[in-house]
Amino acid sequence: MKLKTPDRRGWIFAGITGGAAVLLPYIVHVEHHFRWDSIPGFYALYGGLGCALIVLFSKALGASFLQKSESWYGEDVGDDR
Amino acid sequence: MRNRLTVTSLLTLPLLVSAAAAPALASATATAHQVATAHPQTIDFPAIGGTLSGIAAIPTALIFLAGAILIALLPRSIRSTAMPLVPVAALAHIATQLYPATSAIGSDLAAVVRLDFMAYQLEIVHADRLSLLFGSIFSLIGVIAGIYAWHNRDTRQQIAALLYTGGAVGVTFAGDLFTLYAFWELMAVASVILIWTRGTRDAARAGNRYILVHLAGGAVLLAGILLHAADSGSILFRHFDPFHHTTAGWLILTGFCLNAAVPPLGAWLPDAYPRATITGAIFMSSLTTKTAVYALLRGFAGWEILVPLGVMMALYGVVYAVLANDIRELLAYHIISQVGYMVAGAGMGTEMAVNGAAAHAVCHILYKSLLFMGAGVVIATTGRRKLTELGGFVHRQKLAFGLYMIGAFSISGFPLFNGFVSKSMVIAAAGQSHLDWAFLLLTLASVGTFLHTGLKLPYFTWMGEDRGIAPEPAPRNMIAGMAIGAFFCTLLGVAPRLLYVYLPFATSYAPYTPTHLVETIQILLFTLFAFYLFIPKLGGQATISMDTDVLYRKTAPLARIIFVDTPSWIFATIGAASEDLAAAVAHAFRDPTRWIAGDFGPKRPFNVDRSRQPVAVPLALTIAVFALLALASIR
Numbered sequence: 001m002k003l004k005t006p007d008r009r010g011w012i013f014a015g016i017t018g019g020a021a022v023l024l025p026y027i028v029h030v031e032h033h034f035r036w037d038s039i040p041g042f043y044a045l046y047g048g049l050g051c052a053l054i055v056l057f058s059k060a061l062g063a064s065f066l067q068k069s070e071s072w073y074g075e076d077v078g079d080d081r
Numbered sequence: 082m083r084n085r086l087t088v089t090s091l092l093t094l095p096l097l098v099s100a101a102a103a104p105a106l107a108s109a110t111a112t113a114h115q116v117a118t119a120h121p122q123t124i125d126f127p128a129i130g131g132t133l134s135g136i137a138a139i140p141t142a143l144i145f146l147a148g149a150i151l152i153a154l155l156p157r158s159i160r161s162t163a164m165p166l167v168p169v170a171a172l173a174h175i176a177t178q179l180y181p182a183t184s185a186i187g188s189d190l191a192a193v194v195r196l197d198f199m200a201y202q203l204e205i206v207h208a209d210r211l212s213l214l215f216g217s218i219f220s221l222i223g224v225i226a227g228i229y230a231w232h233n234r235d236t237r238q239q240i241a242a243l244l245y246t247g248g249a250v251g252v253t254f255a256g257d258l259f260t261l262y263a264f265w266e267l268m269a270v271a272s273v274i275l276i277w278t279r280g281t282r283d284a285a286r287a288g289n290r291y292i293l294v295h296l297a298g299g300a301v302l303l304a305g306i307l308l309h310a311a312d313s314g315s316i317l318f319r320h321f322d323p324f325h326h327t328t329a330g331w332l333i334l335t336g337f338c339l340n341a342a343v344p345p346l347g348a349w350l351p352d353a354y355p356r357a358t359i360t361g362a363i364f365m366s367s368l369t370t371k372t373a374v375y376a377l378l379r380g381f382a383g384w385e386i387l388v389p390l391g392v393m394m395a396l397y398g399v400v401y402a403v404l405a406n407d408i409r410e411l412l413a414y415h416i417i418s419q420v421g422y423m424v425a426g427a428g429m430g431t432e433m434a435v436n437g438a439a440a441h442a443v444c445h446i447l448y449k450s451l452l453f454m455g456a457g458v459v460i461a462t463t464g465r466r467k468l469t470e471l472g473g474f475v476h477r478q479k480l481a482f483g484l485y486m487i488g489a490f491s492i493s494g495f496p497l498f499n500g501f502v503s504k505s506m507v508i509a510a511a512g513q514s515h516l517d518w519a520f521l522l523l524t525l526a527s528v529g530t531f532l533h534t535g536l537k538l539p540y541f542t543w544m545g546e547d548r549g550i551a552p553e554p555a556p557r558n559m560i561a562g563m564a565i566g567a568f569f570c571t572l573l574g575v576a577p578r579l580l581y582v583y584l585p586f587a588t589s590y591a592p593y594t595p596t597h598l599v600e601t602i603q604i605l606l607f608t609l610f611a612f613y614l615f616i617p618k619l620g621g622q623a624t625i626s627m628d629t630d631v632l633y634r635k636t637a638p639l640a641r642i643i644f645v646d647t648p649s650w651i652f653a654t655i656g657a658a659s660e661d662l663a664a665a666v667a668h669a670f671r672d673p674t675r676w677i678a679g680d681f682g683p684k685r686p687f688n689v690d691r692s693r694q695p696v697a698v699p700l701a702l703t704i705a706v707f708a709l710l711a712l713a714s715i716r
């Protein structure tokens with residue numbers, strides 16, 4: 001799969017906001033309730049990787065057997081746009 | 082590129098605002114983040130405290146039923162205006178009659194109205210904190226959706242919508258299973274009209290599937306109710322013991338799960354909702370599944386199987402939303418995902434989980450209806466409904482887009498919006514119950530929610546590739562309905578205590594803690610980054626996704642052969658053979674004298690004189706035999 005590479009402005013924007021988000025727990029007091037809470041930037045990683053996982057897993061499922069042509073059920077499509 | 086930077090900046094803004102507002106909000110609320118600080122408790126719904134009388138004793142659902150009749154009698158020109166007034170009257174009844182009456186009895190007790198019915202006692206009204214909360218939000222959404230539908234002069238839809246909302250309110254206040262069942266089926270019958278009245282062949286077929294599935298679910302529910310009545314001798318709708326499962330309980334649970342769209346029983350939802358009328362879908366997205374959530378909370382809180390089912394739902398909807406091309410189908414799959422949180426909350430069964438599920442149902446109704454209203458504006462003004470056909474007209478529809486984004490921020494759980502204060506309650510309840518796996522998976526589902534509803538859908542619908550779309554102006558009432566929904570989404574996000582004080586159990590839950598805010602900001606921001614990278618992969622594809630409805634849609638031709646065509650052929654064949662036999666017999670007995678004469682040759686003309694004697698003799702002998710028998714019996 002070919003990923004779209006962000007341009008320089010995009011990287012700067014992501015670096016500043018993402019870095020600030022990861023550093024937030026070191027600025028404000030946060031509580032640790034689960035064992036993974038002590039991993040620095042855990043929720044940032046979870047959000048980013050989770051998103052990637054959802055997209056790739058769903059697309060793979062779709063391509064393998066879930067996605068069908070719009071006329072797969074043998075019914076008219078597009079008569080009620 | 083400009084569009085992408087715009088959407089990135091737009092979406093980051095609320096996060097930055099919430100980060101700035103976090104300290105103030107956190108200090109304004111309690112400091113305790115309740116994860117792992119409280120111990121799960123077994124829920125205990127209120128006991129009956131007394132009976133209602135006077136106007137308070139009138140079932141609120143009757144206001145909707147009377148309103149539906151009244152609408153039909155009014156001049157067509159004022160029906161649209163009168164329609165939202167009916168749920169206003171219901172809201173007024175709840176606020177001015179039921180709440181004060183139950184408070185007078187004791188706010189932690191239930192107030193009821195009972196009637197004798199054959200050998201059973203009906204409880205036609207059961208008002209406690211849980212039913213009052215759901216009854217209120219169903220009525221409120223009736224008002225909002227009624228305003229959104231003001232321009233729609235189709236009386237069939239207006240009456241169906243009122244009956245449907247009345248059915249939902251009736252289920253909510255039903256204290257016995259017979260009353261519940263009656264309103265349950267009213268909902269099914271009224272809601273299918275909101276599909277059929279779209280007037281297309283596609284909608285007609287989808288409506289047929291929808292009503293058949295719901296009637297089958299209703300039959301299972303009725304079987305459970307009758308079995309329960311036979312077993313227990315009571316038809317009162319009370320909490321089913323999670324540690325003592327019965328066949329009746331399982332049947333009733335199955336009926337409820339079908340309406341809650343729990344897979345594999347939930348394929349009816351993404352099949353039907355995208356094909357409903359634009360205004361009808363607002364009611365549908367708000368009522369059926371949430372009524373089932375209410376029923377699950379009331380009857381099956383603490384049934385542990387609902388936890389994995391709910392978590393599975395939350396992820397199931399997310400996976401299918403990646404593949405969806407129809408914008409309302411995408412939103413429909415996210416109903417399944419969001420209802421998953423509520424079903425899981427019901428399964429956890431602690432006070433915090435039940436509170437969270439109830440709060441999330443209220444918030445979900447507000448933001449999901451807002452999202453469907455936004456999608457409805459797009460379809461109504463462009464005539465298009467697929468991501469592959471939309472894009473590039475945000476500058477022509479800024480207001481609708483902005484209001485939709487408030488719903489998107491809400492469902493995604495952005496701070497300052499209502500999803501943040503309710504979804505987190507369910508997830509925190511999972512942590513409180515030491516269900517770490519549920520905590521992580523529900524959090525993962527929330528990533529998918531933001532990805533699709535907050536990013537993919539608005540980006541590819543309004544932004545994305547410019548397809549030269551020039552949308553017509555949206556009716557002002559549609560925008561007004563969206564604005565009211567957006568107002569409530571924001572209000573409850575900023576002031577969550579306005580919601581929390583009405584939850585079934587008293588709570589000190591504080592959503593705006595530094596911990597929760599930091600977690601949310603990290604998750605949402607990095608989901609946004611991942612979306613940015615995956616944009617080329619996320620565009621719509623002109624396909625449909627196979628769901629469990631394949632079992633009855635693909636097998637329908639075979640079922641038709643087995644249950645319709647084959648019996649019809651057998652009956653037709655037997656019928657034709659019978660007719661042939663009768664014709665042959667008639668032909669053979671037309672002139673029996675030919676047999677006596679041994680004449681089997683060519684047919685000869687009938688001659689009455691030649692036939693009279695041979696016929697008359699046997700007849701005379703027969704009469705003589707009967708006469709002798711009669712004489713013998715006299716003697």
